[in-house]
Amino acid sequence: MKKLKIADGIYMLTMNVEDILFEGIWELANGVTLNSYIVRGEKTAIIDGVIGWDGIPETLYQNLEEIGVDPQNIDYLIVNHMEPDHSGWISNFRKIKDDFTVICTDKAAKMVASFYGGENIRIVKEGDTLDLGKGKVLSFHPVPNVHWPDTMYTYERDTKTLFSCDMFGSFGRMGDHCFDDEMTTEEVDFFESEGIRYYSNVMTTFTPSLRKAIEKAKTLEISTIAPGHGPVYRKNPQKIIDDYFRFSQYAEGAGKNEVTILWGSMYGMTAKAVDYVEGILQREGVKYNKLEMPIDSDSEMVATVFKSAGIIIAAPTYEYKLFPPVAAALDEVGRKKIAGKLAFRFGSYGWSGGAEKELNEIMERNKMNWSFIQSVEFEGAPKEEDLRKIEAGVLELIGKMKEKIVE
Ligand SMILES: Cc1cc2nc3c(=O)[nH]c(=O)nc-3n(C[C@H](O)[C@H](O)[C@H](O)COP(=O)(O)O)c2cc1C
Numbered sequence: 149m150k151k152l153k154i155a156d157g158i159y160m161l162t163m164n165v166e167d168i169l170f171e172g173i174w175e176l177a178n179g180v181t182l183n184s185y186i187v188r189g190e191k192t193a194i195i196d197g198v199i200g201w202d203g204i205p206e207t208l209y210q211n212l213e214e215i216g217v218d219p220q221n222i223d224y225l226i227v228n229h230m231e232p233d234h235s236g237w238i239s240n241f242r243k244i245k246d247d248f249t250v251i252c253t254d255k256a257a258k259m260v261a262s263f264y265g266g267e268n269i270r271i272v273k274e275g276d277t278l279d280l281g282k283g284k285v286l287s288f289h290p291v292p293n294v295h296w297p298d299t300m301y302t303y304e305r306d307t308k309t310l311f312s313c314d315m316f317g318s319f320g321r322m323g324d325h326c327f328d329d330e331m332t333t334e335e336v337d338f339f340e341s342e343g344i345r346y347y348s349n350v351m352t353t354f355t356p357s358l359r360k361a362i363e364k365a366k367t368l369e370i371s372t373i374a375p376g377h378g379p380v381y382r383k384n385p386q387k388i389i390d391d392y393f394r395f396s397q398y399a400e401g402a403g404k405n406e407v408t409i410l411w412g413s414m415y416g417m418t419a420k421a422v423d424y425v426e427g428i429l430q431r432e433g434v435k436y437n438k439l440e441m442p443i444d445s446d447s448e449m450v451a452t453v454f455k456s457a458g459i460i461i462a463a464p465t466y467e468y469k470l471f472p473p474v475a476a477a478l479d480e481v482g483r484k485k486i487a488g489k490l491a492f493r494f495g496s497y498g499w500s501g502g503a504e505k506e507l508n509e510i511m512e513r514n515k516m517n518w519s520f521i522q523s524v525e526f527e528g529a530p531k532e533e534d535l536r537k538i539e540a541g542v543l544e545l546i547g548k549m550k551e552k553i554v555e
Pocket residue numbers: 412413414415416417418419464465466467468469496497498499500501502527528529
């Protein structure tokens with residue numbers, strides 16, 4: 149656990165978590181941070197506590213003491229969001245102190261009560277304030293459905309700090325640099341990419357609500373954005389606001405100037421055509437990503453499809469349907485409401501075909517509204533004529549993709 153001062157009277161405690169499945173699903177190739185904040189006036193508040201995460205009260209004591217906070221002097225626990233990655237320590241904290249007030253929205257209050265017991269909860273609404281003394285005044289701003297119904301921002305007026313919880317968060321472990329102004333170019337790129345992974349894995353289903361949360365952030369005068377996961381933005385908080393807006397566009401079909409080949413093949417027939425397509429993309433100088441299902445992780449798959457302006461689906465027929473690992477991947481993308489992408493599919497079949505029919509069913513069932521270039525299905529190995537048609541499809545995709553690019 150690292151402890152840092154982020155402004156006068158405001159401290160950050162942050163820890164890297166590795167080797168977990170985030171939300172029990174997402175394999176995090178590069179880990180994630182959990183950030184907690186302490187605001188000290190005459191009274192002390194802790195926002196989104198993670199500091200007793202290992203369940204040991206002594207760890208909690210030690211971490212707080214190292215920044216000069218006596219746990220007995222914590223008056224308020226601010227629960228911006230009830231998800232246990234931020235609030236799981238409440239029951240732990242009760243073991244060492246029981247006279248604190250939990251501050252949260254009405255929706256969080258119901259959950260705090262049902263998950264941890266319901267004493268001393270103060271419900272706040274839009275614009276409510278809490279004066280901690282010594283000039284530190286917190287105000288509360290619900291941002292429902294980011295990504296739970298209970299979520300709110302906490303804003304500190306004196307330092308103009310926005311504690312945004314999951315909003316403006318990112319996956320990715322942090323080394324010595326926790327502030328945007330300290331980051332190297334590589335670290336900036338890393339967190340952009342991990343931000344996309346985070347948005348696409350955790351947030352994208354709720355894109356309309358995130359747009360409202362972006363608008364709400366714009367109504368506040370912000371010097372620093374301090375999220376629950378990932379770096380703190382104090383040099384240029386507008387960057388992460390703009391990035392989040394751009395990510396929200398990816399959820400609606402825009403993307404970077406990249407193609408993703410989402411593919412799977414049993415005996416290498418479809419794979420032959422994938423090799424051929426790679427040659428075309430290289431010849432045309434188009435950046436591309438290859439995701440082989442079921443080998444690549446769902447976290448990587450969702451993030452990569454999400455950020456790409458053009459999608460190539462390459463999968464054969466299996467038991468009269470689409471090759472299951474690719475079908476499952478597309479279904480996951482559909483559940484995430486990643487809509488409006490531009491795509492082209494090809495694949496091999498043995499006797500009946502059927503992959504195409506299921507692809508259409510997945511698109512309709514999830515209301516994905518993707519635009520497809522005419523698919524190419526071929527019997528057995530791809531012949532010269534099939535490859536010509538595939539080349540035409542790829543070139544059409546590259547041409548049409550230009551309208552979708554937002555970087
Ligand atoms: C388990 C299995 C099920 C299959 N089911 C069908 C099918 O229902 N209809 C069909 O036309 N071909 C079916 N095939 C044939 C494949 O689509 C064909 O072998 C194709 O070339 C596989 O392409 P791949 O080598 O890229 O996996 C099936 C093949 C396997 C191994």
